[in-house]
Amino acid sequence: MIKKFGSAKWSGGLKDGKGKVSLESGALKDQPYGFNTRFEDGAGTNPEELVGAAHAACFSMALSNILGESGITPDNIETRSTIHLEMSGGPKVVKAHLDVTITATGDKDDILEAAKKAEKGCPISQLLNCDITMDAQVTTA
Known part of the structure; x- marks a missing residue:
């Protein structure tokens, strides 16, 4: 089993408090966050x-793996995951939308099918308890 962690420190009330978030890797260290x-x-x-960011990174890796299993090595995968936070009834993540641009040599339909598999199958997609949608653009060589 692989274990990774992130950590947060918080001081004060919700609106006037301040926090810092860090990652085990050190890629983020004491990055400020707060109500504002x-x-x-x-x-x-x-x-x-x-x-x-975690969702976009995970999806991109999963897509690369799925494409690789089909003999396709992508030249480039650019992914953005927009997390939708609904405020009515208290804050809740209700949607994650992936926008992905894939450049690869191969059949466009096969590449899009791989993207659909990664959309639902990547570990972070599986973790999220919300609607996950995707718009994919493919450029083939």
């Missing part, structure tokens, strides 16, 4: 964009 970075336009990060 999550619900307003303050500088820093927030849980939703961190989940979006």
Whole structure:
């Protein structure tokens, strides 16, 4: 079993408090977050964009693996995962939308089918308890 961790420190109340988030790898260390970075336009990060980055990275790797199993090595996969936070009835993640651009040599339909498999099958997609949608663009060589 592989285990990875992220950590957070928080001080103060919800609206006036401040937090710092770090990753085991050190890629983020004491990155600020707070009410203003999550619900307003303050500088820093927030849980939703961190989940979006994790989702985009996981999907891209899963897609590369699925394509590789079909003998296709992608030249490039660019993915953006937009996390939708609904505020009515209390904050809840209701949707994750993937926008992906794939450049690869191979049959376009096969590449799109692989993207559909990765959309539902990547570990972070499986973790999320929300609607997951995708728009995929494929450029073949």
